[in-house]
Amino acid sequence: MAAASAVYQEILNPCLSIEGRCRLQGVLKVSGAKNSALVLMTAGLLTDEVVELTNVPNLTDIDSMGRILSALGVHVDHSDNSIALNAATLSSHEPPYELVNSLRASFFCIGSLLGRSGHARVPLPGGCRIGARPVVEHIRGLKALGAHVSVEHGIVTASVKGSNKRLTGASIVLDCPSVGATETLLMAAVLADGTTMIENAAQEPEVQDLSNLLIQMGAEISGAGGPVITIRGVERLHGVRNYPVIPDRIEAGTFLLAAAITRSPMRVEPVIPEHLSAVLQKLRDCGCKLDIDQTGISITPGEIQAVDITTQPFPGFPTDLQAPFMALMTTAKGTSVISEKIYENRLQHVAELQRMGASIRVESSTAIIEGVIELSAAPVIGSDLRAAAAMVLAGLAANGTTKVSGLEHLDRGYDNVEAKLNAVGANLKRQQS
Ligand code: UD1
Numbered sequence: 001m002a003a004a005s006a007v008y009q010e011i012l013n014p015c016l017s018i019e020g021r022c023r024l025q026g027v028l029k030v031s032g033a034k035n036s037a038l039v040l041m042t043a044g045l046l047t048d049e050v051v052e053l054t055n056v057p058n059l060t061d062i063d064s065m066g067r068i069l070s071a072l073g074v075h076v077d078h079s080d081n082s083i084a085l086n087a088a089t090l091s092s093h094e095p096p097y098e099l100v101n102s103l104r105a106s107f108f109c110i111g112s113l114l115g116r117s118g119h120a121r122v123p124l125p126g127g128c129r130i131g132a133r134p135v136v137e138h139i140r141g142l143k144a145l146g147a148h149v150s151v152e153h154g155i156v157t158a159s160v161k162g163s164n165k166r167l168t169g170a171s172i173v174l175d176c177p178s179v180g181a182t183e184t185l186l187m188a189a190v191l192a193d194g195t196t197m198i199e200n201a202a203q204e205p206e207v208q209d210l211s212n213l214l215i216q217m218g219a220e221i222s223g224a225g226g227p228v229i230t231i232r233g234v235e236r237l238h239g240v241r242n243y244p245v246i247p248d249r250i251e252a253g254t255f256l257l258a259a260a261i262t263r264s265p266m267r268v269e270p271v272i273p274e275h276l277s278a279v280l281q282k283l284r285d286c287g288c289k290l291d292i293d294q295t296g297i298s299i300t301p302g303e304i305q306a307v308d309i310t311t312q313p314f315p316g317f318p319t320d321l322q323a324p325f326m327a328l329m330t331t332a333k334g335t336s337v338i339s340e341k342i343y344e345n346r347l348q349h350v351a352e353l354q355r356m357g358a359s360i361r362v363e364s365s366t367a368i369i370e371g372v373i374e375l376s377a378a379p380v381i382g383s384d385l386r387a388a389a390a391m392v393l394a395g396l397a398a399n400g401t402t403k404v405s406g407l408e409h410l411d412r413g414y415d416n417v418e419a420k421l422n423a424v425g426a427n428l429k430r431q432q433s
Contacts, residue, residue: 015405016418018395019427020377024264026424027296028255030271031057031415032081032245036209038105039183040245041065043213044074044085045112046187049239051217052084056245057415060408064103068095072109087116094121097154101125104180107135107156111184114147114158115191118165121157129384131343137174137181144170145188145196169194169233177202177313182229183210190219192233201229204314205275209246216240249275251414252297253321254389256280258421260288260301261328261397266424269296278317282307282325286332306334306371311341323349323390330358331397332371339366349387352380356394356402374399382406385413392417396426403431 032055042065044051056062058081066076066083073091077084093113100106104125113120124135135156139149142158145167149158160167169192174181182202187210189196201207203225211224217240220232252271259266260283273280273292280290280297287302306329311319319342329336330353340346350360350367355378359370377400382388388410395402404410407430410417418428 014407014430014432015379015403016392016407016410017429017431018392018402018404020375020395020398020400020402022262022396022426024259024262024266024396024421024424024426027267027269028258028420028424030247030252030255030268031055033057033206033209033248033250034059034061034413035105035179036206037062037245038065038103039108039206039210040213040243041069041083041085042106042109042112043187043210043217044069045072045087045090045109046116046191046214047217047237047239048088048090050084050086050241051213051239052082052241052243054082054242054244056081056083057248059412059415061103061105061412064099065106068099068103068106068109071096071099090116093117093119095123097123104133107138108180108184108187110138110142110156110158111187114142114160114167115188118160119158121155123155124151129348130346135180137176137178138184141172141174141181141185141198142188144172145185145192146170166233167192169196169231171197172199174198174200176200177227179204179207182207186210186214186221186224186229186231189231189233190214190221190237192231194233196231196233198229198231199227201227202313203227205246205249205272213240213243216243246275247271250318250320250386252276253279253318254324254393254414256283256297256299257321257324257328258393258396259299260286260304261331261393263301263304265298265300267296267298271296273297277315279321282309282317286328304328304332306332306336306369308337310339313342319343319346320386322346323386324393326350326367326369327353327390327393329369330360330372330375330394332369334371336369336371337366338369341365346384348383349390352382352387352391353394355380356398358394376400377402379403379405382409385409389414392428396421
C-alpha cells in the first residue's frame, strides 16, 4: 500500500494542491482565446508587414507557436499580452517536427505558407489522447485549390505549379465542419486567384476572429461565422496594428462552472455571450441565474439539478467544456447523461472523477452520472487540457485537499489559473517537488 502511494506521488509531481469546499467571491478575468491567438499568429505569415496582436494569453501553447514561427524565419516580438510578427524575413517553409508535434494548431500554417509563397512542407501533427484528429479535410481542400499535395514519411509536402505560384479559387464542400480545415483553407484562399467558396464551414467564433483579422489585412471575405464562406482572392495583404484577440469562451465557461460547482455568486468578464449560448442555456437549465450585460456575466447558482448534454460543433455545446461540465454534474441532484460526439476518446477524466467519489457509468461515448452529495479529495491526473480543468473544478468543491497533476496540459490553455482563482478566494498552490 505504502509502495503504491509512493508510485502515485512520483507520478503526481509537480502538482496543484487545491483546498476544497471553497467559496468564491468577486470577478474572474478572462484572457484572450488560445485557439484564436494560435491561428491569428499563423496568419502573420501571409504578409511581409508587421501583424500585431493584443490580448494574447500567457500560455505555453503560444510560446510554442512563437518558436515555430521563429524557426521559419519570422521575427517574433512577444511582450506581456501582445505579439508583433514580421514575416518579411520568412526563410523556411518547413516547421521542425519536434515543435509541430507538440502543437496541433501549428499544422494550420500550411495554408498561410502555401498562400504566401506556393510551397510548404509540414509534418503531420502527432497523435492525440482525445482521439484520432485527422487532417484529411485540410489536404482535400488544398488540392481543390490547385495544390499538389503528397504525404511521405509523416510529412505533408504541398506546392503550387505555375510561374506566379498562386492557388486558384474553387468551390469546396467540407465533409465535416472542421475548425482547423476551415481556418487552413481560409488562409490559403485569401491570396488565391479568383473566388473560393467553403461550404459546411465551421462556424466557431475563432473562425470569425480569423476572418476579421484577414479583412483588416486587406482580404475580401464574407460569411465567416456561418456555414458558407466566400473569399475573393486579392494580390497582397498588409500589416495590422493592435488587433485584439477575442475573449476565451472556453476559459469563461470554465470559470462560470467554477462558480456553479462551489455554489458561489460570481462575475466573469469579459465575455461575448453569443459565443457561449449553448453553455449558458445549460447553466440556466441546471439552476443557475445569469445576468448578462455587454461586458460580462454574473452568475448566481441555486440548487444544481442534473441536465443532459451532447457535444456538437458550434453553436452546439462545445466538446472543450464537456469535462468541466461533467465535474459540475457529479455534484448535481439527479442523473445526467453526457454524450461526447466530437472525439472518440474524450472521457478519460471519468476514472479520475470516480477516484474522488463521483458515481459515473460509461457506455460507449456516453457517461451517465448520478450526482453525489459531496466529492472527496484525492490525488488525480489531468490527462489532457480540459480534463485537467475538470479536476481543478472538482478539487474546488471536494472535501479535503486535492492534488492535481498534469499541469503541463493545464498550462497549455489556462493563463495563470491559480493566481486568478486565488484572487477570488480559492486556495491553490503549485508544488514543484
Ligand atoms: C479545434 C480546437 C479544439 C476543439 C476542436 C473542436 C484549435 C486549435 N483547436 O480543433 O480545441 O476541441 O476544434 O471544436 O482550434 N475531422 C475529420 N477530418 C478532418 C478534420 C477533422 O474527420 O480532416 C473531425 C475530427 O476527427 C473531430 C472533428 O472533425 O471529430 C472536429 O475536429 P476539428 O474541428 O478539425 O478540430 P481542430 O480544428 O483540430
